[in-house]
Amino acid sequence: MSDTPSHFLSTQHYRRFVEFGEYCRDKKHIGLCYGRPGVGKTESARQFASWNLIEPLLQQPSRTRRLPEHIASCDVLFLTPEVTVTPKKLETSISLTRNKFDGLVEQARVWHHPESVFEKRQSKNVKLLIVDEADRLKFQSLELLRDLHDRGSIGIILMGMPGIERRIKRFGQLYSRIHLTYEFQPLTADETNLFIAEKWLQLGLPRSADDAVSTAIKRVGNGNFRVLNRIFTEIERLQKLNCLPLITPDLVETATRGLLLGAA
Structure with missing residues (x-):
């Protein structure tokens, strides 16, 4: 047994996070989620993105991996930047993970829905990017995410510790684009x-x-x-x-x- 629960407990705060995430995804907005360590922010985000299912598949060869049908409808990318991440490393990480994710979703779609091969599809499958541990990002990395949002027409959720909401106020261009904030609370x-x-x-x-x-x-x-x-x-x-x-x-x-x- 680890710190990560083997069976996910759907709490009222997780359900509110789902509403928060769907809003940011559907409206292509930037959202900010924060909360104390251990209250369930990361696990909730991974559950919403089906990342515990997706992440291992991204590392497997496409010829041998078996993809559940659920993968075909996934559209949320989850990313945890390195502690010493630079804007260039962040950009590369997002690009590589996004390319792998697009390939994974398309493979699942073709496998489970072969008729979709003849349909005109969007070139990118990612509609929402969740960035965990966003406290690690410095000004230029945050600006990179803002630019990605502006140019790429995707929603973004920044997740961090309490205080990140005050820190981001100093970055006017980014702060003005944040439409919604959500503070994750402990279990009732x-x-x-x-x-x-x-x-x-x-x-x-x-x-x-x-x-x-x-x-x-x-x-x-x-x-x-x-x-x-x-x-x-x-x-x-x-x-x-x-x-x-x-x-x-x-x-x-x-x-x-x-x-x-x-x-x-």
């Missing part, structure tokens, strides 16, 4: 309960978590996806190591004591 209490219940099932435990255990997990997790996953990873490790049939508040306390948990 009900969503945290659902998350715990699903983890309980994954661990194969005989009954649902009692109130004391749930309270202990929620108190430390504080609605943060990443922290909650790390807690359960450590709980599972200790449970197997000590052959424990149940999870108790003491086990939760022991699991969280060994983790380096920042402010959720």
Whole structure:
């Protein structure tokens, strides 16, 4: 188990992000999404773009890869720039990934819908570019994205930490083109309960978590996806190591004591 949940939990904030993303894609606007670390921004964006499915396929030879029909209708590109990215590297990365993506979508379309070969298609399949970790981008790289939006007629979503919305205000040309912002929030209490219940099932435990255990997990997790996953990873490790049939508040306390948990 990793910090990335094996089963995606569709929360109210993910559903709002989908609405946000569809608006930016359909209207070809620039949007800004920000939120604290671990609340689910990246996983939500990858889920919206089907990137967990697409990314491995981009690395496979076209002759041997098997493409689900869903790929034929994909139109969202997800990109995480390198820490030391330059405008040139960013431009190259976008171009290469976009070309691979276009080839992937066209291959899926021809395979699953052979009649589309005779239809006149648009030359590019990307309608929305999501740039994660946009805090890493300096002025010239941000200007490159603005120019891509202006010339390429595509929507763009910039994703980053709280404060990026204030930083971008300094770049007037880009800021004036941002039509919508969305702040990603932690899980609600009900969503945290659902998350715990699903983890309980994954661990194969005989009954649902009692109130004391749930309270202990929620108190430390504080609605943060990443922290909650790390807690359960450590709980599972200790449970197997000590052959424990149940999870108790003491086990939760022991699991969280060994983790380096920042402010959720």
